[in-house]
Amino acid sequence: MSRTYKATGINLKTQVLGESDKIVTILTREFGLIRAVAPGARKHNSSLGGRSGMFVVNELLIAKGRSLDKITQAQTLKTYPGLTKDLGKLAASQYLTEIVLCQALSEQPQEELYELFNEHLHRLEAMSSANPFGVLAHLAHGVFHLLALAGLTPQVQVCCLSGHPLKPDFTDPNWQIGFSIPAGGTVCLEAWKRLRTEKEKDTGIQRNSSFSPSPNHPIIPSPPKAGSQTVVVHRQEIPVISSRLGAIELGLLQHLSQPEIMQIDGARDHNWLSVEQILRQYAQYQLGRPIRSATLIDSYFAANHDATV
Numbered sequence: 001m002s003r004t005y006k007a008t009g010i011n012l013k014t015q016v017l018g019e020s021d022k023i024v025t026i027l028t029r030e031f032g033l034i035r036a037v038a039p040g041a042r043k044h045n046s047s048l049g050g051r052s053g054m055f056v057v058n059e060l061l062i063a064k065g066r067s068l069d070k071i072t073q074a075q076t077l078k079t080y081p082g083l084t085k086d087l088g089k090l091a092a093s094q095y096l097t098e099i100v101l102c103q104a105l106s107e108q109p110q111e112e113l114y115e116l117f118n119e120h121l122h123r124l125e126a127m128s129s130a131n132p133f134g135v136l137a138h139l140a141h142g143v144f145h146l147l148a149l150a151g152l153t154p155q156v157q158v159c160c161l162s163g164h165p166l167k168p169d170f171t172d173p174n175w176q177i178g179f180s181i182p183a184g185g186t187v188c189l190e191a192w193k194r195l196r197t198e199k200e201k202d203t204g205i206q207r208n209s210s211f212s213p214s215p216n217h218p219i220i221p222s223p224p225k226a227g228s229q230t231v232v233v234h235r236q237e238i239p240v241i242s243s244r245l246g247a248i249e250l251g252l253l254q255h256l257s258q259p260e261i262m263q264i265d266g267a268r269d270h271n272w273l274s275v276e277q278i279l280r281q282y283a284q285y286q287l288g289r290p291i292r293s294a295t296l297i298d299s300y301f302a303a304n305h306d307a308t309v
Helices: 087-103 111-126 134-149 189-209 247-255 269-287 294-308
Strands: 004-017 021-028 032-038 057-063 069-078 177-180 185-187 243-245
Touching: 004 032, 004 087, 004 111, 021 057, 021 111, 032 057, 087 111, 087 134, 087 269, 087 294, 111 134, 134 269, 134 294, 177 189, 185 189, 243 247, 243 269, 247 269, 269 294
Parallel strands: 032 069
Antiparallel strands: 004 021, 004 057, 021 032, 057 069, 177 185, 177 243
8 A cells, every 4th residue: 555645835837647637746845846646637626626736835645656656635725826817927936936946856855945935926926016027126036045045146245256345336327347157246347357467468478488399409397496396376267257237236136135125226127137137147057957937037028118118
């Protein structure tokens, strides 16, 4: 007889199985990510039909199976109907879901990830739909917190090259900072230009001082002096600047680590668009895969931008 176990989880993904069943991917507090069959869930009179929908939180009784476990009972604890009624909120929720699916582990407790994901779904659902671009702020906030939980947060408080603290200058409209995905975060452009100049000088000196030895004049290395040590100098690599940010974008990024979204005077829709794009590229680099729901975000906000212009 199959063993059974209880779990509390939120549905992240569903797929069709046979004529009437579904396979549901669930993030649970107790056991992390699990995949289980919801038998008969596609029948119109099935008790598991609504309970196997996206973003439904259930208390589950699950029977262990050879290849896939099977849901035998489900009692719904919470739903997020407001997410499916707003295209922007739905796209942002699916976006966060993809990141959670990349981070979640199986067969071990994932309580922090479970709570954090539910918290940001609740915030998305509760926000006003009057300003569609507010979704971007909540999305960026959620992405940053999920990356932080995984230990993948980009560095936005100090320069990745010099280690010096960064303070955005809101009084200078031309103030800029670089962001390097390979380097892991923000880069002071002055430090970056200085490093590039030094690298170019070193390359020029090496090029000018190099010559090809001839058979008649071979290079004979000088023997080391007594007591001397070989010194190996490691040159710092010049990071690729993925994008450039203004003071407002940096200020928004620096505040995303806070529990609540903090607005900055002068912040506009295009500033949040820039922040989301930066976090998207960084998350995709760290996760090693594209975020497919991002195309829905692009389409949604392109349409809203056209409507408001």
